[in-house]
Amino acid sequence: MLILAATAPLWRTIDQPVALKGxxxxxxxxxxxxxxxxxxxxxxxxxxxxxxxxGVQEITITVDGGYAPSRFQVKAGRPLRLxxxxxxxxxxxxxxxxxxxxxxxxxxxxATTSLELPPTEAGVYPFHCGMNMVRGVLEVVDENAxxxxxxxxx
Amino acid sequence: xxxxxxRERTLLRRKVSVAAVLTVLVVVSSLPHMLGGxxxxxxxxxxxxxxxxxxxxxxxxxxxxxxxxxxxxxxFRQHSADMNTLVAAGTGIAYLTSxxxxxxPQVLIAEGLPTDIYFETAAVILTLVLLxxxxxxxxxxxxxxxxxxxLQLQPPTARVLRNGQPVDVPVSMxxxxxxxxxxxxxxxxxxxxxxxxxxxxxxxxxxxEPTPVAKAAGDAVIxxxxxxxxxxxxxxxRVGADTVLAQIVELVRQAQSSRTQVQxxxxxVVGWFVPVVIALAITAFVVWFLISGNAVxxxxxxxxxxxxxxxxxxxxATPTSIMVASGKGAENGLIFRSAEALETxxxxxxxxxxxxxTLTRGQPEVTDFERLNGxxxxxxxxxxxxxxxxxxxxxxxxxxxxxxxxxQMKDGALTAVEGFEAVAGRGVQGSxxxxxVRVGTPRWFEELGIDTTTLKPLVDRLEAAACSVxxxxxxxxxxxCFGVADPLKxxxxxxxxxxxxxxxxxxxxxxxxxRTAEVVAAQVGIxxxxxEVRPADKSxxxxxxxxxxxxxxxxxxxxxxDAPALAQADVGxxxxxxTDVAIAASDITLISGNLAGVPAAIELSRxxxxxxxxxxxxxxxxxxxxxxxxxxxxxxxxxxxxxxxIAGAAMAFSSVSVVSxxxxxxxxxxxxxxxxxx
Numbered sequence: 001m002l003i004l005a006a007t008a009p010l011w012r013t014i015d016q017p018v019a020l021k022g023x024x025x026x027x028x029x030x031x032x033x034x035x036x037x038x039x040x041x042x043x044x045x046x047x048x049x050x051x052x053x054x055g056v057q058e059i060t061i062t063v064d065g066g067y068a069p070s071r072f073q074v075k076a077g078r079p080l081r082l083x084x085x086x087x088x089x090x091x092x093x094x095x096x097x098x099x100x101x102x103x104x105x106x107x108x109x110x111a112t113t114s115l116e117l118p119p120t121e122a123g124v125y126p127f128h129c130g131m132n133m134v135r136g137v138l139e140v141v142d143e144n145a146x147x148x149x150x151x152x153x154x
Numbered sequence: 155x156x157x158x159x160x161r162e163r164t165l166l167r168r169k170v171s172v173a174a175v176l177t178v179l180v181v182v183s184s185l186p187h188m189l190g191g192x193x194x195x196x197x198x199x200x201x202x203x204x205x206x207x208x209x210x211x212x213x214x215x216x217x218x219x220x221x222x223x224x225x226x227x228x229x230f231r232q233h234s235a236d237m238n239t240l241v242a243a244g245t246g247i248a249y250l251t252s253x254x255x256x257x258x259p260q261v262l263i264a265e266g267l268p269t270d271i272y273f274e275t276a277a278v279i280l281t282l283v284l285l286x287x288x289x290x291x292x293x294x295x296x297x298x299x300x301x302x303x304x305l306q307l308q309p310p311t312a313r314v315l316r317n318g319q320p321v322d323v324p325v326s327m328x329x330x331x332x333x334x335x336x337x338x339x340x341x342x343x344x345x346x347x348x349x350x351x352x353x354x355x356x357x358x359x360x361x362x363e364p365t366p367v368a369k370a371a372g373d374a375v376i377x378x379x380x381x382x383x384x385x386x387x388x389x390x391x392r393v394g395a396d397t398v399l400a401q402i403v404e405l406v407r408q409a410q411s412s413r414t415q416v417q418x419x420x421x422x423v424v425g426w427f428v429p430v431v432i433a434l435a436i437t438a439f440v441v442w443f444l445i446s447g448n449a450v451x452x453x454x455x456x457x458x459x460x461x462x463x464x465x466x467x468x469x470x471a472t473p474t475s476i477m478v479a480s481g482k483g484a485e486n487g488l489i490f491r492s493a494e495a496l497e498t499x500x501x502x503x504x505x506x507x508x509x510x511x512t513l514t515r516g517q518p519e520v521t522d523f524e525r526l527n528g529x530x531x532x533x534x535x536x537x538x539x540x541x542x543x544x545x546x547x548x549x550x551x552x553x554x555x556x557x558x559x560x561x562q563m564k565d566g567a568l569t570a571v572e573g574f575e576a577v578a579g580r581g582v583q584g585s586x587x588x589x590x591v592r593v594g595t596p597r598w599f600e601e602l603g604i605d606t607t608t609l610k611p612l613v614d615r616l617e618a619a620a621c622s623v624x625x626x627x628x629x630x631x632x633x634x635c636f637g638v639a640d641p642l643k644x645x646x647x648x649x650x651x652x653x654x655x656x657x658x659x660x661x662x663x664x665x666x667x668x669r670t671a672e673v674v675a676a677q678v679g680i681x682x683x684x685x686e687v688r689p690a691d692k693s694x695x696x697x698x699x700x701x702x703x704x705x706x707x708x709x710x711x712x713x714x715x716d717a718p719a720l721a722q723a724d725v726g727x728x729x730x731x732x733t734d735v736a737i738a739a740s741d742i743t744l745i746s747g748n749l750a751g752v753p754a755a756i757e758l759s760r761x762x763x764x765x766x767x768x769x770x771x772x773x774x775x776x777x778x779x780x781x782x783x784x785x786x787x788x789x790x791x792x793x794x795x796x797x798x799x800i801a802g803a804a805m806a807f808s809s810v811s812v813v814s815x816x817x818x819x820x821x822x823x824x825x826x827x828x829x830x831x832x
Contacts, residue, residue: 014266016447028440032433039235065228065238065393071429090225090238091162091291095412102492104411109158132469133236134229 046071046139048082056081063096063107064088067127067136075143076122082138085112095130098138104130159295166288173218173281177274180210180756184274200556204256206610207273211252213596215245219280225505233287235428237466243281243432244460248276248798251453268450269501272457272798279802284599286806290466293813297474297829299820300481304403307359307378312343315387316628325393331463332390336381345397353384360398361730361746362487362754401487402745405489409480410473412492417472420770427465431781435459439786454798458784462801463777466809474816479762482822487745488755495741498725498757504704505653505752506684507695508711508719509664509671510550512729512749513678514640516712520558521621522637525773526608536626536634537562550715551622554638579688581624592627595667597686604630612637620677647678647750648827653680656756659704663687663719665694692719700724710752727752754824761822769812774810 047069049057056079062068069072074080084096086107094103098117105115119125122142128135167248186202200206216223221659223246225238252271255262313320325343328334336342341353350826352370357363357379366382367373375388378399393399396741413421435456442452476493481488490496510516525533541559544552574584580601581594592599598612599606609625609632616623621637653660661682664671671685684695692709696719699707709716709723717739720726728740729747744751784801790795 012178012446012448012451014447016443021444021447024443025440027713028436032436035432035436036429039233039432040426041233043233064232065225065230066232066234068232070232070234073296088225088228089162091159094158099413100410102408104407104410126421128421132421132473134234135425151803 005060022135046137048072048074049074052081052139055079058083060085060112060137062087063093063134065090066134067096071139072137073139073141076119076140077143080117080119081114082117083112083114086110093129093134095128096127097132098125098127100125131138159291163288163291163295164441166284166291169218170281170284170288173214173277175246176210176214176218177277177281177753180207180214180274180277183207183210184271185381187271203272204252204273207271208253208256210801211249211277214277214280215249218284219245222280222283232772235432237428237464239428240431240460240463241280241466243435244457244798244802245280245462247453247459248279251450252276267448271451272454275457275798279457282799282802282806283461286810288757289810290470291814293810293817294470294474297477297813298481299483300478301403301406304378304399304406304559306485307341308399309341309343309378310830315339321670326574327429328393330389330390330393333387334373334390335387337385338381338383340377340381341428342375342377342381342388344390345392346375346390348373348375348388351384351386354382354622356382358382359403359485360487361744361748362485362751363748398745402484402489405491405743406484408475408491409496412476412494414472414476414493414497414766416497416766416770417493420468420471420773423774424465424469425465426511427468427777431459431463431465434781434785442786443653455784455786455795457798458786458796458801459781461798462780462796462805463785464773464780464805464808466545467773467776467812468770470809470812470816471773472766474813475762475765477817478794478816478819478823479758479765481832482819483755483758486751486754486758486824487748488684488751488758489743489745490755491741491743495725496762498706499708499742499756500763502658502706502708502725502756504661504697504699504707506661506663506707506709506719506723506733507650507749508709508716509662509666510640511715513646513662513674514642516550516640518554518622518638518640520554520636521619521639523558523562523614523634524612525634525649526612526625527631530631530633531628533634534563537587538569540593540626540630540634540636542571542586543582543591543593544582546571546574546584547576549582551624551638552582555624555636558636560802578690579686589629592626594627596623596625599625599627599632604632606632608632609635613667615670616665618673620670620673622666622670642674642677643749645748645750645827649752650680651679652750652753652825652827653756655754658756661699663709665689665691689690689715690718692716693722694733695719696722702799710749727755750824753827757824758822762819765816765819769815770818772815773812774807776804780804780808 002069021068049059049072052058057074058081059072063084065088084107086109089109094107096107101117105113107113122140125138126135127138183202183206215779222238222241226242229236229239252273255269262269310325311322312325313326314323314328319334328344348369348371354366355369355375356366357376360376360379377397390622438459439452439456443449479496480490507513537559541556544555569586571584571586576582580598581592583592596606596609604627612635613623616637621639622637626634627631651662660680661684662675662680663684665687666685668685671683675683687695696707697707697711706724708727709719709726710724711720712729720728720739726740727742730743730745742755784796786795
């Protein structure tokens with residue numbers, strides 16, 4: 001049962017029509033391409049944080065199997081409040097870690113927990129769950145640089 | 155949070171038990187078929203029917219294993235794929251193929267395919283993965299044990315004096331300024347300063363320092379340390395998040411939230427791991443279908459690849475070791491500020507020790523005072539002008555000079571100084587009663603062209619006795635000379651020896667004259683000395699060492715005067731004072747201020763990095779070897795193919811092994827240094 005011997009009835013060569021073999025290969029290839037695109041491709045540029053009171057940028061992230069949104073943009077040099085709303089009961093997502101900011105946040109189930117971060121420098125800052133399996137990206141963009149490039153473009 | 159985790163573990167345990175019972179039934183039910191199909195009278199026919207297996211497996215998958223499927227679906231919607239995706243896809247495919255066979259056996263028979271069902275495969279995999287998850291959750295709980303233990307150190311109540319009467323109040327109600335009574339054998343609830351009474355206090359749980367510390371009026375006490383024999387009252391200075399204990403916990407948490415350089419690699423791999431595994435699984439299916447034309451066989455390879463891959467082992471490899479190691483550090487009074495500090499400390503090749511306050515006690519005393527100009531100023535005048543000048547200086551030696559001068563003076567009043575100026579690394583000068591007075595190093599006076607011939611023999615004698623020399627010059631004439639000695643800490647020589655045993659080059663950095671510094675260095679067994687360094691040049695000396703290829707270089711200092719040098723070094727180690735935990739410029743704080751913590755920190759770092767390397771090697775090797783085997787790469791050579799159930803078991807236990815290996819770090823003990831004889 002543990003290691004199936006090749007003589008078992010399972011191991012049987014069956015002549016399949018070439019057309020079927022071709023079809024299976026084709027479908028398999030398409031499936032691989034689609035699956036890689038779905039999981040690894042970039043889907044939209046992410047969400048931009050909204051402006052809250054007193055110049056604080058705010059963003060709410062729903063924790064359910066993943067982070068929604070999992071990629072978001074904030075402006076550099078302005079305070080940021082991230083609110084995590086966890087509805088996923090899996091213990092894996094009970095913590096969210098921002099390694100570049102040395103911050104760990106415990107997320108109680110069915111509750112919203114906030115974290116304030118100082119995004120001082122532009123850059124890409126990944127974050128992940130306590131087990132490093134569920135991931136997201138905080139993108140800090142330099143407002144001035146954007147303006148300048150916009151000006152240059154115009 | 156704790157309660158939530160405990161509840162989750164209870165639920166998980168229940169699910170594992172139910173799944174185990176149901177799975178045993180499914181396996182027994184499938185036995186007759188697996189053993190060749192003959193009639194087995196001991197099992198009723200309805201029990202061995204595919205329909206029974208279908209019902210039991212449905213319960214295992216969609217009740218016990220529900221979270222895998224809901225997790226996979228919500229992750230899928232977020233364009234992400236994880237462990238749940240692999241488990242759900244693997245067991246789901248085995249389940250769906252078996253369901254098809256059960257519902258439409260005639261389709262397969264017409265195609266000449268075997269009508270085997272694999273319900274037991276799906277049930278066994280799911281149960282094993284659930285069991286693995288339970289074991290891993292339990293082990294993971296232990297990685298944060300150190301923080302939990304630290305938090306439990308604080309007693310729940312404090313005996314506060316209210317209107318002169320002792321009242322037991324919860325620690326959260328204690329405010330700064332309260333007077334708190336502590337009796338023998340009790341824990342000190344919060345930080346403060348002893349106002350009355352005296353005792354011996356054991357601080358080992360916070361500072362790692364094994365010997366109890368004497369406390370009397372004016373001494374600082376740390377919350378959560380243990381009072382031994384005496385009784386005393388102290389005035390509360392810090393409560394809540396400001397206490398030493400709370401700061402330690404916060405710093406350890408921060409370190410545990412950071413990541414090492416090696417982890418970045420693992421993180422990148424984890425990011426694309428699952429989608430690539432899915433692609434490999436589909437490839438295995440297609441290739442085996444093309445070779446054999448047997449869809450069922452191809453499906454088994456597909457399932458095996460999906461369930462043997464373990465991204466968790468990769469993801470957990472570094473963080474779990476960091477968790478355990480930084481907690482272990484805190485237990486020994488070593489606070490690592492980041493995972494990177496823990497990582498770099500193990501690679502150090504050179505360690506620079508600041509002399510004053512690190513190797514020595516940092517409390518210099520005047521041992522000699524000599525008048526050099528026979529017919530010059532009287533001793534009382536010389537002492538008075540020294541006290542007046544040095545009382546305005548911030549140099550570490552100044553305090554010793556002022557204390558000595560004042561103890562020798564009849565009248566403690568200070569003479570007025572005009573135009574005071576401190577010349578960094580040289581001395582101080584100012585005008586007193588119209589005369590230009592300078593107190594400073596002999597080198598300074600040589601540079602100024604002052605005749606120092608009378609000074610030379612004395613300097614030779616004092617420097618050979620490891621004393622620093624300060625001369626007093628009035629209107630360009632050498633008038634007197636002080637010898638100042640800073641006694642070595644008792645632990646210094648043993649710590650230096652331990653560092654050399656660890657293969658490190660030990661360098662002493664000092665502002666003292668070369669000869670004085672060399673004498674001190676020889677006493678503790680240091681061969682390389684960088685002397686006569688002005689405070690501002692310390693950091694450039696570190697840079698020079700780094701550029702010379704002596705790196706990575708660590709600097710050990712007090713964290714205040716040495717801040718730039720600590721920051722320049724690859725690892726800055728600050729000697730704490732017991733109450734000062736969060737020393738900003740440092741990467742590692744030794745709470746006790748005991749130099750023995752330096753070799754201990756390096757040993758811990760090396761142990762942690764070795765552990766991380768083992769974990770990463772295992773996790774990579776497991777996946778790199780396991781996936782091709784599961785895909786049937788060995789089949790043409792050996793004729794064997796791996797049962798999907800074995801693949802599932804291997805996956806479940808790979809992440810458990812990683813966490814268990816990290817937990818071995820809990821047994822780390824720093825090498826005990828020989829206790830000083832003095």
